Amino acid sequence: MYKYIKLNKFWLNKAIITAVIVILTFNVSVPQTAAAWSFEDIAELINKPKVNRNLFMIAGGDSLMAISDSLPPKMMKVVITAYSSTPDQTDDTPFITASNTHVRDGVVAANFLAFGTKVKIPSLFGDKVFTVEDRMAKKHDGKIDIWFSEKHLAKRFGIQEADVVILD
Secondary structure, eight states, X not given: OOOOOOOOHHHHHHHHHHHHHHHHHTTOOOOTTOSOOXXXXXXXXXXXXXXOTTEEEEEEXXXXXXXESXXXXXXXXXXXXXXXXXXTTSOSOTTBOTTSOBOOTTEEEESSSOTTOXXXXXXXXXXXXXXXXXXXXXXXXXXXXXXXXXXXXXXXXXXXXXXXXXXX
């Protein structure tokens, strides 16, 4: 006597979700022309995994969502100015930033970014990474102010517009 396994919609959904989890977990590229997969195709995917360690899976009911924490960096065009630690350009503590650190090379002021945010300005400074540790007057929202050690260097930099890469 033969027994047959009846594949109803419930088990079909579970099989599809399992296949999607395997594909997303192992970051496998799937051929666009494949209309159906055989058991051998899925076994090959499982046996030759390429692990994506930055992928989080959220499953609920018959739904599945994958979230990667390695998003591409955000780019935006920003007006960039410069300042130095002179009393006419700062408050009464010209060498202390708004985040209570000492000014130094690589510090920038920006009202629209959180303290500690790392940014790059490739067209002006190449791969140099700046850290947001200071704030500007409220009228300068949407701008970035780069700290320079000397006032004449800040004046020479002037006002420029450039693409800024926000790293985190």
